[in-house]
Amino acid sequence: MTPVGMKFTVLQASADTLGKSLDLHWELLPGCNMKDPLVHAHPDAIETYEVLEGDMEFYIHDRWIAAREGDQLSVPKGVTHCFRNPTDKMVRVLNTHQPALKMENYFEDVCKVLDKLTDQRRNRFRMNLRTMLYMSVLMNNYRAEIIAKNPPDGAIKALGWVAKLLGIRY
Template sequence: MQTHQDRILDFAAAGMWWEITQSTKDTHGAFFEAINVLAPGFDAPPLHVHPEAEESYHVLEGTLDVNLNGEWRQLGPGESAIVPAGMTHTLKNAHPVEVRLLNVHKPALGFERFFRRMHALIASGKLTLPPKNFGSLMRLSMLFVEHEKEIKSASPPHGVMRFFAFLGSLLGYKLPG
């Protein structure tokens, strides 16, 4: 049985935390849903795509900056953006107050596992976001490559991530289960 604490993914070092509101198990794989809270000044993750899934953002509080196919736009409370599968995107909070948003990945695929593994790496001190050391770069690359059905980096290119993932494996870096 999952407890409330099992539904919290604290990425505080990166400036965000999530509460899983609908797990992959809850929805029988139809979607994965979480409330994301982004701290003021939260910097954008690398541009990326979800090859086989749609992602959506619905702003509950604050102002969210979303980059869709190279164009930035702002979303305020009550506004949403849908990112179709294969579209390059990222998000950030460049404002002085936190942003709360509902984030959905549909279908769920392995997104929950990807985020839980990233959380475990951050919580154990083996990953910083953005990567600030060699080990973090290796582990993040390995994570992206192991989950390339869910997420692929556009910048840096996925091929670069594949190279670092291969190097990380050769050097004995490991990911959590």
């Protein structure tokens, strides 16, 4: 799975762990998520990270935390978080969601939406009204797995409703 700026590889799918976890390997390109990281929470899952290579930053609860190779972080259920790669080097991360819920489907759908919205000639993704409408439909389809905090959940709900009225699907 390859959205703009990152690559996700499933190491252990939900089916492999009987739903207990989803284990992913990430590669984050330099500058990934620097402009508009999705600040979010997982209402019913714990998310863990292990930085395998490079340096990056995690926003957990209300502050940014620097992390480097070998660091491990855990985000409890319901805690607001996001991540970014502020460096000029690739970062590799082991990421786990426990339980898996439908996060594997969420990541697959994120890739579909971002592929649809990315300017393939320039390999550039732009946040605009069209993007927000598509992402709102996506986020509303996975409310048990992930809830946006910034942009606010109320805005995601409202935009998702407008998008459905307009017939937007991914």
